[in-house]
Amino acid sequence: MAKPLRRGNPASKKPARRIIGIDPGSLVTGWGIIESRGSSLVHVGHGTIASVSADRQEPADRLSFIYQGIQAAIKSYRPDGLSLERIFFARNAQSALKLGQARGVALLAAAHAGIPVHEYTASEIKVAVVGYGQATKDQVQKMVTSLLGVGETMASDASDALAAAICHLHRQRFQSLAGMELEWTASLRRRRWSAAAVKRLVGRV
């Protein structure tokens, strides 16, 4: 696991945004931290929380272990937000219920740390990471390790968590660029540029 980096990048005027991605699960919960610096995404750390063990037979103890693990990662790396996959389907009610329980304690850990939660569908995450909404789990993992330049093999729970974090930072950057474009367009129009001239200029940038 990478050492925590100091926050903020003196070379960039924009504040660094650090996001923790979570892939909750009743057996294994993955987490991963990404920081946005200038135009690049930097891998900060990742790991898994294996909640099932002989000395944790009770569901409540397992959930408590997941909560502690996420809380510890948030305390160590101090992310500005938490990103995770929005779930629509499940194999059956039992698996949805167990996933919901693990998800509930992850959301609670975010609320207790006072950081906002961002949710994205599996397809939004795949588009952000691989560029294709129907990408396989394996393609996502390869793209995550390649994007971040992380040579080591990692559990899919951790790479899925990193993918959720990448998705939030990508979309946020896109939204901020789109916002800048809108502002610029409005400002040129106020200066009585014609719509066609604005489009030509903005389109060229």
Add this chain to the structure above:
Amino acid sequence: MAKPLRRGNPASKKPARRIIGIDPGSLVTGWGIIESRGSSLVHVGHGTIASVSADRQEPADRLSFIYQGIQAAIKSYRPDGLSLERIFFARNAQSALKLGQARGVALLAAAHAGIPVHEYTASEIKVAVVGYGQATKDQVQKMVTSLLGVGETMASDASDALAAAICHLHRQRFQSLAGMELEWTASLRRRRWSAAAVKRLVGRV
């Protein structure tokens, strides 16, 4: 809501057992506290936690509110255990997921308070309260208020929570009686009573 009672009953040698029942829900979570004193069950308190409001738009904030509510009830009434319904079915994945999230924070509140969790199926709870596993929600509610001598009408979330608590105390008492009978039978048999004589005596009690 009834005031918290002092724990323990000097007239009884057996320690009073106080249980919090929880009926978790993403919109409304019910809770209810019951104490077992001698041969009777005593209503201690009940309430509901309505987690949806205009100033809590985010799922994480709603879960945090449910957690706070359960934690506050546990702190005020200091139960020895938490009882709730074991879920097998759900309308769909979304409702199972949301129920799971609320359930997860309830289980976490129990783990953080260091009290054990007891789970019973809907049918086990209905048998304990109404004596019939297919009882309707309305029958359960009427029986709960009548059993506990609580005149007031209450939200079904609260009566379902009280029903889960009643179920645990009922079953615990049954198990302890069954245990006593087994011990007594063994002791008489050690004193060379015939099986038939033991059966006649134990059967009469």
